[in-house]
Amino acid sequence: MKIFIDTAVLEEIREVKELGILDGVTTNPTLVSKTGKPWKEAIQEILREVPDKPVSVEVVATDREGMKREAKELAKLGENVVVKIPCTEEGLRAVFEMNAEGAGVKTNVTLVFSPLQALLAAKVGATYVSPFIGRVDDISYDGLQVLEEIVSIYEIYGFETEIIAASIRHVDHVRRCAALGVDIATIPYKVIKQMYRHPLTDIGLERFIKDAEKAGISI
Numbered sequence: 001m002k003i004f005i006d007t008a009v010l011e012e013i014r015e016v017k018e019l020g021i022l023d024g025v026t027t028n029p030t031l032v033s034k035t036g037k038p039w040k041e042a043i044q045e046i047l048r049e050v051p052d053k054p055v056s057v058e059v060v061a062t063d064r065e066g067m068k069r070e071a072k073e074l075a076k077l078g079e080n081v082v083v084k085i086p087c088t089e090e091g092l093r094a095v096f097e098m099n100a101e102g103a104g105v106k107t108n109v110t111l112v113f114s115p116l117q118a119l120l121a122a123k124v125g126a127t128y129v130s131p132f133i134g135r136v137d138d139i140s141y142d143g144l145q146v147l148e149e150i151v152s153i154y155e156i157y158g159f160e161t162e163i164i165a166a167s168i169r170h171v172d173h174v175r176r177c178a179a180l181g182v183d184i185a186t187i188p189y190k191v192i193k194q195m196y197r198h199p200l201t202d203i204g205l206e207r208f209i210k211d212a213e214k215a216g217i218s219i
């Protein structure tokens, strides 16, 4: 499973990159607004930090022509730019038309909450699709069950669109994504840091250190 970080905070991206586990970055307008930086500056900094892995950047237009125009502008910012387009009728048409034109824009159909939306994203040739599992949980449905159905539908039909599990809230979401065989999980910084931790590792290490002292081990 590839690990993307779901953030626009440069320091978080840099730290996870230096840990050697970063496969890509996803942003959205909310995440960029939290940085307090002007939008373009924040995106360009991220693209400088991660020039060789996919970086998702979202359009803000909601009409097809506006989305296509923004998508083509965003794609000029770097070869690794992936344009996030909402899963609306206009958004799906924008993805289809850009593919038909051979525009060469990589797309990530976002704000996906159902298997049928994911099916349509694959049909129009999206590069990636982003089901939001945490937000499905928020309305008392099972986000992982939605994801499982999407994974199964994509396997049955051999769709090439890669699935990015998004809106991940805790480590158990990550574990279940990995067990499902999802292509990618985009994970907030805080959750990535929690993935390293286990209380038995801390207890075990403490005991080894004490015993090493007792045994007079020094290397």
Ligand code: G3P
Pocket: 006, 026, 027, 028, 132, 134, 135, 166, 167, 168, 186
């Ligand atoms: O990047 C999109 C998605 O991951 C948003 O997550 O926590 O705002 O539902 P959240």
